[in-house]
Amino acid sequence: MHDGRRKQDATGVRIDGVSKAFGSRAVLRDCSLDIEAGTFVTLLGASGSGKTTLLRIIAGFLSADRGDILFDGRSMRGVPTHRRRLGMMFQSYALFPHMSVFDNVAYALRMRGDTDRLAARVGEALELVRLEGYAQQRPDRLSGGQRQRVAMARAVVANPPLLLLDEPLSALDKELREQLQVEIKTIHRSAGTTFINVTHDQGEALGMSDSVVVMGNGVIQQAASPQELWNRPVSAFVARFLGGSNLLRAERRGAEARLADGTVMKVHGPAPDGPVELAVRPELVTIGEGADDGANAVPATVRETIFLGEAIKIVADVAGHTLEARVPVARAEAARPGARLVLRWRPEDTLALPAEAGGKDGAA
Amino acid sequence: MTGRREERWIVFALLLPALVLYGACFIWPTGVLLSRSVTEAGELSLVNYRELLETPLYLGVIWTTLRISVVTTVVCLVIGYPVAMLMERAGPRARILLLLAVTVPYWLDYIVRTYSWMVLLGRYGFVNQVLMWLGLVDVPYSHLSSELAVLVGTIQVMLPLMILALFAAMTRIDRTLMDAAAAHGASAWRAFRTVYLPLSMPGVIAGALLTFVNTVGFYITPALLGGPRQTMISQSIETLAAKLFDWPMAATVSVVLLVISLAILVVFNRFFGLERLAGGDR
Ligand SMILES: Nc1ncnc2c1ncn2[C@@H]1O[C@H](COP(=O)(O)OP(=O)(O)O)[C@@H](O)[C@H]1O
Numbered sequence A: 001m002h003d004g005r006r007k008q009d010a011t012g013v014r015i016d017g018v019s020k021a022f023g024s025r026a027v028l029r030d031c032s033l034d035i036e037a038g039t040f041v042t043l044l045g046a047s048g049s050g051k052t053t054l055l056r057i058i059a060g061f062l063s064a065d066r067g068d069i070l071f072d073g074r075s076m077r078g079v080p081t082h083r084r085r086l087g088m089m090f091q092s093y094a095l096f097p098h099m100s101v102f103d104n105v106a107y108a109l110r111m112r113g114d115t116d117r118l119a120a121r122v123g124e125a126l127e128l129v130r131l132e133g134y135a136q137q138r139p140d141r142l143s144g145g146q147r148q149r150v151a152m153a154r155a156v157v158a159n160p161p162l163l164l165l166d167e168p169l170s171a172l173d174k175e176l177r178e179q180l181q182v183e184i185k186t187i188h189r190s191a192g193t194t195f196i197n198v199t200h201d202q203g204e205a206l207g208m209s210d211s212v213v214v215m216g217n218g219v220i221q222q223a224a225s226p227q228e229l230w231n232r233p234v235s236a237f238v239a240r241f242l243g244g245s246n247l248l249r250a251e252r253r254g255a256e257a258r259l260a261d262g263t264v265m266k267v268h269g270p271a272p273d274g275p276v277e278l279a280v281r282p283e284l285v286t287i288g289e290g291a292d293d294g295a296n297a298v299p300a301t302v303r304e305t306i307f308l309g310e311a312i313k314i315v316a317d318v319a320g321h322t323l324e325a326r327v328p329v330a331r332a333e334a335a336r337p338g339a340r341l342v343l344r345w346r347p348e349d350t351l352a353l354p355a356e357a358g359g360k361d362g363a364a
Numbered sequence B: 001m002t003g004r005r006e007e008r009w010i011v012f013a014l015l016l017p018a019l020v021l022y023g024a025c026f027i028w029p030t031g032v033l034l035s036r037s038v039t040e041a042g043e044l045s046l047v048n049y050r051e052l053l054e055t056p057l058y059l060g061v062i063w064t065t066l067r068i069s070v071v072t073t074v075v076c077l078v079i080g081y082p083v084a085m086l087m088e089r090a091g092p093r094a095r096i097l098l099l100l101a102v103t104v105p106y107w108l109d110y111i112v113r114t115y116s117w118m119v120l121l122g123r124y125g126f127v128n129q130v131l132m133w134l135g136l137v138d139v140p141y142s143h144l145s146s147e148l149a150v151l152v153g154t155i156q157v158m159l160p161l162m163i164l165a166l167f168a169a170m171t172r173i174d175r176t177l178m179d180a181a182a183a184h185g186a187s188a189w190r191a192f193r194t195v196y197l198p199l200s201m202p203g204v205i206a207g208a209l210l211t212f213v214n215t216v217g218f219y220i221t222p223a224l225l226g227g228p229r230q231t232m233i234s235q236s237i238e239t240l241a242a243k244l245f246d247w248p249m250a251a252t253v254s255v256v257l258l259v260i261s262l263a264i265l266v267v268f269n270r271f272f273g274l275e276r277l278a279g280g281d282r
């Protein structure tokens, strides 16, 4: 199934100014996005942020109020779902309960009239998901993980150039989820087709995808590679949703920003002058007076320390904010609850981000 | 382990009223009925059954009953299926309106409904007036005392039940299954045929069963809307028992009615499994 696959077997998807409202509630507002053929893209957002709605518009279950979906440059307006050459996985598995595992998988071939070597191809798909012995079982005899594997076999058996995944792993427990994440990635790599995945799980999005699209308030907040997203969130909204970052309210003026208590630090980042939030990743914070190397240094009082194995998490009070640092165990001897010390981080790791209008909605 | 026997006694005690009622009101009369039909002058005899099989009148009644019941069931299914489907697909408000439209007639006593058909189908009834106004008939004649009139009555009485049985089964169909079918290449029609229709079968079976078994026992509707040639089994039982005082023959025809109903249940159970109707399907 691996080699010899031609590049044109993957669909490039363009989302062009799509808006959608249910009644008076705007769920998607002017969303535009280019998805390159063959990539694994994840739509990431809190529950209710419109991910499923966007995926359903791509699938053709819903039509956009405004805007268009293009596959390989061709408008999909008026093209019904069954002609869009898709595979799809659902959170609820959506296996046909009145059919055997075999017939569920064969369905995707039979409906397309693509029945050459039917049994052999269904067998191969079941082998791919390691369910060879289960062809004649009914889906309700299988565990959740097995059901989702059957759904995966059904989704890929016809080699669709575009696979849509609507939170297929969110009903499974953690261990299974991680196992299936690896399997889905492996299948993507060998199929070479386009995968559009939907999740509210940051770890899953960052771990599986070539590109992550953060959605919030009906808008695409940022679309970038996982590394880019992690290191260079474009807004406090994105940083907050990805989680882990310290966010400090400040007032920016040029290359400097002033915290509420008057502390001044050097900053980078895209936000214009005015109110900003400074994002500082915990693992980039160090302890100690150090030489005058131009780093931002602030006095802090340790509130709590938490042993994480390879590192220690220090929760400290800094200039009226709570700040987290993650420090290698050997470097954290001075950190005891109540201790006063200096926390440092580099100006280029101090991202000044546009403050969120209206506070924290959309955070996970 | 210890509570097991005790539990069984409690269950039995709780069931006792039902068992007594069931025995007194069903088992006992049915037994009497059966014994009446197979005795002649105090002796065991099948002479009643022989008479039934040798009398064209009785056979005709049975045939008419089966024919009307089958046609009623099929027509209710054909009309009811799309209505139930529309109801299941409708938004919450439209769904409630449709549900009311279907169930309100069902709450009305069916004798009332049957009488209103007499008015509508009679010589100077609404149907004739419309037909004459349209110029389709010149001389008014009564549509009553015909098989069509009986069928209109039985179908109208049974349709709500059929629709509700279908609707109940359809609401249990997971809507994402139709999405999954479409996503994997099925047109709307093929998705219906391969997924929706098979999954709605418990409703089809339940509805057909209810309609058929109920129609077989109809009495008022054929009596009011039909003529002598539309006599159904229940009417002949009434005639035999109340007018001719032929109790053994009345019992025999009753047993035939019971056997027909049971036979239908057995056949359905054999091919579909009645437990599926309770929703324990898949
Ligand atoms: N068919 C619908 N009718 C009305 N509101 C809907 C419908 N589908 C989704 N919504 C609303 O749109 C919003 C976005 O839903 P959805 O796209 O499912 O979000 P997500 O998948 O990101 O959790 C939610 O507030 C939801 O209630």
Ligand SMILES: [Mg+2]
Pocket: A051, A052, A053, A167
């Ligand atoms: Mg969703």
